[in-house]
């Protein structure tokens with residue numbers, strides 16, 4: 001590029017190859033009026049892994065697996081100490097004594113880690129994985145939550161982790177829904193209490209369900225699976241299937 005020099009040359013420096021490589025490293029001098037702006041670092045695949053990362057390890061115990069799975073998610077802290085501080089998942093490992101699914105698990109963890117590092121919105125990963133079902137059948141977790149597959153449970157762990165670092169915001173149940181659920185639950189409990197006074201069979205059935213180790217999580221033992229929240233909390237009230245967990249209701 002040709003440039004006309006109108007002033008006297010007072011000094012010079014030779015441009016070295018490393019100067020050319022990093023032209024952005026030399027910021028243009030700021031005019032005094034311009035406020036110094038911090039550069040916000042976004043997640044990007046060329047971001048180098050720091051020596052240490054912070055993370056959590058989650059244990060998954062499934063009746064489909066003989067041994068527990070340990071899912072470790074490590075996070076990178078971007079823009080630490082600034083208002084733009086953000087924790088983002090950087091890598092994911094799964095450990096288990098179980099070698100049956102070794103190659104798929106390694107493939108899954110590598111792809112998940114690669115997508116984490118690509119940047120952008122990664123919360124869809126949890127949704128995609130939670131929707132995977134095992135054709136051989138899923139299982140119930142303690143608390144009556146249905147897991148359609150082990151992949152879905154890994155997805156649930158990723159979602160839980162993303163919630164804990166503020167990447168996913170839990171849609172709060174609004175006050176009116178919460179009140180409605182509490183009212184329905186009280187009404188159901190009152191009704192079933194009346195029933196047990198009339199017939200002594202019901203408490204026996206309850207005890208049997210508890211003996212069978214069925215996870216009820218405080219929901220009535222006869223409750224069925226709610227399609228909306230995947231929890232065994234659906235009971236029949238006044239001819240309506242009503243969920244005592246999320247408030248879902250279907251009459252018919």
Ligand SMILES: [Zn+2]
Nearest residue numbers: 226229243246
């Ligand atoms: Zn529900």
